[in-house]
Amino acid sequence: GDATGDFGYGKIIVLGEHSVVYGRHAIAAPIPLNVRAEVRPQDQDIDLLIPRWGVEMRFSEPEGKISSLHESITLIAERLGVADRGMRIDVFPRVPRANGLGASAALAVAVIRAMARAFSIEMSDREISNLAYDVEKIAHGTPSGIDNTLATFGRPILFRKDNPQARAEIRDLATSRPIPVVIGLSGVATLTAQTVGNVRAAWQKNPARYEAIFDQIDGLALAGVDALARGDIAELGDLMNIDHGLLNALQVSSWEIEELVEIARSNGALGAKLTGGGGGGAMIAVAESDRVEGVAAAMRAAGYNSFITEIRS
Numbered sequence: 432g433d434a435t436g437d438f439g440y441g442k443i444i445v446l447g448e449h450s451v452v453y454g455r456h457a458i459a460a461p462i463p464l465n466v467r468a469e470v471r472p473q474d475q476d477i478d479l480l481i482p483r484w485g486v487e488m489r490f491s492e493p494e495g496k497i498s499s500l501h502e503s504i505t506l507i508a509e510r511l512g513v514a515d516r517g518m519r520i521d522v523f524p525r526v527p528r529a530n531g532l533g534a535s536a537a538l539a540v541a542v543i544r545a546m547a548r549a550f551s552i553e554m555s556d557r558e559i560s561n562l563a564y565d566v567e568k569i570a571h572g573t574p575s576g577i578d579n580t581l582a583t584f585g586r587p588i589l590f591r592k593d594n595p596q597a598r599a600e601i602r603d604l605a606t607s608r609p610i611p612v613v614i615g616l617s618g619v620a621t622l623t624a625q626t627v628g629n630v631r632a633a634w635q636k637n638p639a640r641y642e643a644i645f646d647q648i649d650g651l652a653l654a655g656v657d658a659l660a661r662g663d664i665a666e667l668g669d670l671m672n673i674d675h676g677l678l679n680a681l682q683v684s685s686w687e688i689e690e691l692v693e694i695a696r697s698n699g700a701l702g703a704k705l706t707g708g709g710g711g712g713a714m715i716a717v718a719e720s721d722r723v724e725g726v727a728a729a730m731r732a733a734g735y736n737s738f739i740t741e742i743r744s
């Protein structure tokens with residue numbers, strides 16, 4: 432039934448995507464969309480079923496080219512020491528794929544939790560998040576670690592990635608009241624690996640120029656902690672608008688995201704920006720609670736999917 436199984440959470444990045452890859456702070460929050468997984472031991476073979484995505488795989492009969500999904504599940508089974516066991520893995524994603532909402536990390540966390548449960552393996556949240564990070568590296572190259580962290584912990588955090596001296600900094604964030612958020616979907620797959628690669632190429636050509644942009648975004652994320660704590664939506668909105676301008680400086684937005692941002696701002700949002708990797712994907716807007724319906728409706732009227740959620744600790 433629907434109540435059983437293990438979960439990984441989808442997420443939004445409120446402030447700080449891209450600069451987080453360069454060791455700056457970012458704020459992320461879970462969304463009510465998640466991925467649920469169930470694992471049942473069986474005599475032989477590993478079967479993976481994701482009906483929603485049309486995936487039906489038997490691992491002993493791989494297709495010509497091994498997909499990154501196959502590689503991901505194999506890595507999880509190997510790390511848990513159960514790669515030679517038979518199991519049926521059912522995955523039920525409620526996070527839209529490739530939208531910058533963290534579906535791949537949520538899937539990894541759900542499968543890790545379900546597989547560990549099926550074979551009675553004890554794992555801490557840190558261990559689950561670290562394994563999901565290694566899984567994320569298969570498809571994403573150089574992830575900051577924010578997606579797997581949110582997918583595991585599922586609460587608003589201030590995040591800064593590992594540096595050689597320390598583990599990732601993960602601080603729980605307090606919100607004095609729920610902050611209403613509208614998520615707009617561009618309908619175009621996000622190109623996280625590509626936009627992260629483009630930013631890296633630009634940074635390599637002129638490190639000082641880009642480090643200065645990353646420092647500015649870092650300051651916005653840190654200011655966002657106080658805005659959330661005070662429940663100051665107008666201030667948070669200002670920070671998001673400025674961050675979106677800096678993300679434009681990094682050239683990671685898209686035509687559709689720009690349209691959604693304009694629609695949000697001209698229909699009562701106090702701030703709007705892209706969220707996640709960009710190049711497509713999703714955007715977020717904050718507004719007072721009596722304005723969110725209007726913002727979401729205006730997005731739908733322009734042909735985009737939108738939904739309403741909130742940031743709450």
Ligand code: PMV
Nearest residue numbers: 448449531533574575707708
């Ligand atoms: O597009 P997503 O949901 O994978 O978010 C990526 C966030 C980035 O900062 C662009 C990359 C990263 O690894 O942090």
